[in-house]
Amino acid sequence: MAAMCSVCGLRKAIVYQPHTGRALCRECFIEDVRSRVKREVERWKMLEPGDKVLLGLSGGKDSYVMLDILAGIHDPSKLVGVSIIEGIPGYNREEDIVKIRRHARDLGVDVVVTSIREYTGYSLYEIVQRARARGVKHSPCTYCGISRRRILNAYARMYGVDKTATAHNLDDEAQTAVVNMLRGDIIGLLRQHPLSPPMSTGIVPRIKPLRKIYEWETAVYAVQMGYPLQETECMFINRFPTLRAVVREELYRLEEESPGSLLRLLESLDEALEDHAKRLSREELPRCAKCGEPTSYNRRLCKLCEILEEAGVEKPIYSIKQPPIFLTRTSA
Numbered sequence: 403m404a405a406m407c408s409v410c411g412l413r414k415a416i417v418y419q420p421h422t423g424r425a426l427c428r429e430c431f432i433e434d435v436r437s438r439v440k441r442e443v444e445r446w447k448m449l450e451p452g453d454k455v456l457l458g459l460s461g462g463k464d465s466y467v468m469l470d471i472l473a474g475i476h477d478p479s480k481l482v483g484v485s486i487i488e489g490i491p492g493y494n495r496e497e498d499i500v501k502i503r504r505h506a507r508d509l510g511v512d513v514v515v516t517s518i519r520e521y522t523g524y525s526l527y528e529i530v531q532r533a534r535a536r537g538v539k540h541s542p543c544t545y546c547g548i549s550r551r552r553i554l555n556a557y558a559r560m561y562g563v564d565k566t567a568t569a570h571n572l573d574d575e576a577q578t579a580v581v582n583m584l585r586g587d588i589i590g591l592l593r594q595h596p597l598s599p600p601m602s603t604g605i606v607p608r609i610k611p612l613r614k615i616y617e618w619e620t621a622v623y624a625v626q627m628g629y630p631l632q633e634t635e636c637m638f639i640n641r642f643p644t645l646r647a648v649v650r651e652e653l654y655r656l657e658e659e660s661p662g663s664l665l666r667l668l669e670s671l672d673e674a675l676e677d678h679a680k681r682l683s684r685e686e687l688p689r690c691a692k693c694g695e696p697t698s699y700n701r702r703l704c705k706l707c708e709i710l711e712e713a714g715v716e717k718p719i720y721s722i723k724q725p726p727i728f729l730t731r732t733s734a
């Protein structure tokens with residue numbers, strides 16, 4: 403006989419939560435995830451009443467969960483989504499984006515769709531091909547991550563929002579923290595803290611509301627809510643073994659042996675780094691000689707211009723769609 407829910411004791415459990423040792427019914431599980439996200443958002447004051455927020459919505463399960471929960475705890479008319487199509491053959495992002503856009507509209511959230519090609523002039527696949535032809539060896543994920551971060555920030559600045567929100571989950575955050583530690587990148591580790599300010603005045607503050615939710619929990623949440631799960635995987639996902647891929651495997655093993663390890667790791671870092679993170683300043687960084695975006699000291703170009711130039715893209719177009727009407731109206 404199926405176990406009863408450890409919380410309500412009324413309904414049959416549908417999921418076992420290893421890090422708490424509880425078995426939960428559908429309703430109590432959904433409520434548990436929602437209340438933990440809300441708690442995390444409130445704990446670090448990620449959202450102030452009236453904040454306009456740009457959500458990065460990939461169409462994957464995590465983006466559905468973030469959209470669903472934020473639309474429940476914040477005024478949906480203050481939220482706008484942006485979906486960025488990478489342009490990777492066989493990766494059915496267009497279909498995914500149609501679905502999440504429809505779902506967002508049902509929740510009262512508008513979604514702007516753009517692509518790496520629209521922004522730079524080339525799709526991700528074309529950039530990777532050009533780079534390879536020139537013998538440049540960056541992983542496709544490097545081009546993808548840098549482009550998506552840039553596009554999200556460029557839209558956020560142009561649309562005049564107060565925050566950007568991304569659907570990084572606990573697994574993502576723990577992996578990034580360990581990679582930062584292994585690289586000795588202490589500033590990177592501090593910058594991950596929810597209280598650290600953005601690096602530059604040109605960067606809109608970022609929030610990660612799902613940072614304490616395990617990836618398996620977002621998957622169960624998405625299935626239980628009937629959200630469409632992405633059917634195809636990116637062709638680049640396992641092709642380039644990176645430090646992050648090694649760390650991911652090790653962390654999964656650790657979590658299996660000792661449930662709750664990832665949560666404890668992030669909780670300890672949150673506590674240990676809080677005072678240091680708050681003291682970081684938001685600087686007026688030098689600007690890229692080509693596009694005018696912030697870059698680090700002693701660099702002529704920003705990271706995106708640099709990797710595109712290496713791939714032979716000398717003149718990226720960097721084009722942005724006009725804001726949806728409601729945003730211009732609410733910002734008036």
Ligand code: SF4
Nearest residue numbers: 542543546636638639
């Ligand atoms: Fe982009 Fe890499 Fe993810 Fe593919 S696997 S979508 S290239 S980050």
Ligand code: ZN
Nearest residue numbers: 407410427430
């Ligand atoms: Zn229950």
Ligand code: ZN
Nearest residue numbers: 690693704707
């Ligand atoms: Zn630049």
